[in-house]
Amino acid sequence: MINNHVQEIAAADCHQPPERYIRQEDKEYANFTTNGCEFSPAEIPVIDVSLLPSSPSELHNLKSAVTTWGCFQAINYGIESSFLEKVREIGKLFFGLPADEKKKYLREEDDVDGYGNDMVLSDDQILDWNDRLYLTIVPKHQRKIQFWPQNPTHFREVLDEFSSKVELIFEAVLKALARSLNLDEDCFLNQYATSEKIGARYNYYPPCPRSEKVLGVKPHADSSAITLLLQDEEVEGLQVLKDDRWFGVPIVPDALTINVGDQIEIMSNGIFKSPVHRVVVDSEKERMTLAVFCPVQSNQVIGPVEGLVTDERPRLYKNVTYSLDFFLKIFQQGRRPIDACKI
Numbered sequence: 001m002i003n004n005h006v007q008e009i010a011a012a013d014c015h016q017p018p019e020r021y022i023r024q025e026d027k028e029y030a031n032f033t034t035n036g037c038e039f040s041p042a043e044i045p046v047i048d049v050s051l052l053p054s055s056p057s058e059l060h061n062l063k064s065a066v067t068t069w070g071c072f073q074a075i076n077y078g079i080e081s082s083f084l085e086k087v088r089e090i091g092k093l094f095f096g097l098p099a100d101e102k103k104k105y106l107r108e109e110d111d112v113d114g115y116g117n118d119m120v121l122s123d124d125q126i127l128d129w130n131d132r133l134y135l136t137i138v139p140k141h142q143r144k145i146q147f148w149p150q151n152p153t154h155f156r157e158v159l160d161e162f163s164s165k166v167e168l169i170f171e172a173v174l175k176a177l178a179r180s181l182n183l184d185e186d187c188f189l190n191q192y193a194t195s196e197k198i199g200a201r202y203n204y205y206p207p208c209p210r211s212e213k214v215l216g217v218k219p220h221a222d223s224s225a226i227t228l229l230l231q232d233e234e235v236e237g238l239q240v241l242k243d244d245r246w247f248g249v250p251i252v253p254d255a256l257t258i259n260v261g262d263q264i265e266i267m268s269n270g271i272f273k274s275p276v277h278r279v280v281v282d283s284e285k286e287r288m289t290l291a292v293f294c295p296v297q298s299n300q301v302i303g304p305v306e307g308l309v310t311d312e313r314p315r316l317y318k319n320v321t322y323s324l325d326f327f328l329k330i331f332q333q334g335r336r337p338i339d340a341c342k343i
């Protein structure tokens, strides 16, 4: 079943969000902090990606960010500020279209590509306060172009150009992560299957007057190898869990917030942390982000890379097939999928 769009619910004056969106904190992962309002800003390191190939100190900063926070604020990664503006603009224009126009791109029930929201897998599932437009961007022949909006007219062209830049960033970051551990720079990339799909997801979070009652996205870690997040330029909402506390991720102008996902945590034998994160909603302002999920391999086995399993650091994870089906099944049970991969 595909449920209603949150944008329509929010537009119809929603002083009491529908029952299915109301948080049940006792069912949320990391529910020990029930006070959702109390959180400090995260001091997430800013990393200049252009320096990573040449600067040992920047490489060290990267390693330190990803072993503690699991994420960093990337700058100078090869995309002009004016182009980022266009990438945001096409998303905003799309969500601003009349409902009927957007519904031309409605996703099918059992697929991820298209305009929609949570896959509803059970009757008692609590729903996220957001609408999404999910599009496979790489490899090109796997795109489902019928879901790529033709309105605004430049949508396809802009997202296509953005996609080629994403591939370069993905490669640069995976190489740098490997080098930061004194490994061969291709050791993570070697597990990348070029048939693997990279997906871009525009997330649209309408305001909710009872914002404390809902979550934009429930606590989760990403199943990807890395995720690139272009935040809203004004409205914050992303929080990361560290040392059993929630921290708000600040907006750094033009930065991409890059976090590692479960696949890198497994391949790095737990040295890099795939951070648990969630999204809170603003009571007055809408928020839009673009998340790009870059996996290495979801159909064949991945495991800790050679060189990271030693006598001092025994193997922490089994060799596993980290597929989306596996991930969703365990996530819906309120558990962390990666925990099921631990030895």
Ligand code: OGA
Pocket (backbone or CB within 6 Å): 201, 203, 217, 222, 229, 237, 238, 277, 279, 289, 290, 291
């Ligand atoms: C996600 C996600 C964060 C955000 O889409 O997996 O964590 O701020 N998004 O939109």
Ligand code: NI
Pocket (backbone or CB within 6 Å): 220, 221, 222, 277
């Ligand atoms: Ni996420």
